[in-house]
Amino acid sequence: MVRPEFESIRDYDEFCKYYWYREELVGICKAHGLKCSGSKIELNTVIKAYFSGEKILPEKKKVRQRxxxxxxxxxxxxxxxxxxxxxxxxxxxxxxxxxxxxxxxxxxxxxxxxxxxxxxxxxxxxxxxxxxxxxGDEATKVYSGRLKAAAALWKIVRESDLKKEYSHELLEEYKDIIDIK
Structure with missing residues (x-):
């Protein structure tokens, strides 16, 4: 599945079908005059609002109290x-x-x-x-290379249109494919 350019995406549901790096989200937000700081989750929230017709604008810098x-x-x-x-x-x-x-x-x-x-x-x-x-999920303790198992699972999720978050059910569904023990 080839990811289209942001400008050709019709709605947030379509946007969520594709994986976006944080730097790409920052670029999208900057290009549309939106708040472009924060975590990927926060940037996705800004983009979701954008598709709903709301613009979350950049915040003015706060002065920290010493x-x-x-x-x-x-x-x-x-x-x-x-x-x-x-x-x-x-x-x-x-x-x-x-x-x-x-x-x-x-x-x-x-x-x-x-x-x-x-x-x-x-x-x-x-x-x-x-x-x-x-x-964390106790079920992942069976993997001696937990990070390798997580990376293998992430690769599956990243290249699909599955929801981009971990769940125990996801681990169970793909445990035979990520069999790294």
């Missing part, structure tokens, strides 16, 4: 309280906690942070986010 960020991070530090970002400061913190170098935030962590920030949940801590990191 001295409000927490200096010492602990597992009890609130995500909102410390001004969490996916930058090196927090990557280093999670690397220290997990022993994983270089540390990479997973999709579940990114989605959780988005929800926590949107709901302004001041009770959610860095420890809670670490729990998200260690969570």
């Amino acid at each position: 001295g409000t960020a927490v200096k010492d991070l602990t597992l009890q530090t609130g995500l909102i309280e410390c001004g969490f970002t996916f930058g090196n400061r927090f990557r280093d913190f999670f690397s220290e906690q997990t022993g994983v170098k270089p540390f990479k935030f997973n999709v579940d962590m990114v989605e959780t942070v988005k929800v926590v920030k949107a709901t302004e949940d001041e009770n959610f801590t860095l420890g809670d986010l670490l729990d998200i990191y260690y969570g």
Whole structure:
């Protein structure tokens, strides 16, 4: 299936049938004068609104207040309280906690942070986010190369018109194809 140019796509449902890299989404948003910052999920939300006739415009930069960020991070530090970002400061913190170098935030962590920030949940801590990191589908533990299995599953999903998100049912459906143990 060959992906058409964005301009020839009629609606959001058709748009969702194809895989788009974040850089492509940013380019689409810039070309249409839309908000072009944020995660892929946020950019998709902007494009969905665009197809509905709503324009989400770029935000004006906010002036950060000095001295409000927490200096010492602990597992009890609130995500909102410390001004969490996916930058090196927090990557280093999670690397220290997990022993994983270089540390990479997973999709579940990114989605959780988005929800926590949107709901302004001041009770959610860095420890809670670490729990998200260690969570996941127990069924994937049978794969010694979990990342290779995930990559093989993603390749199947990326090249199809399936919904572009993980589910346990998806793993079950394609487990024979991704048989990397």
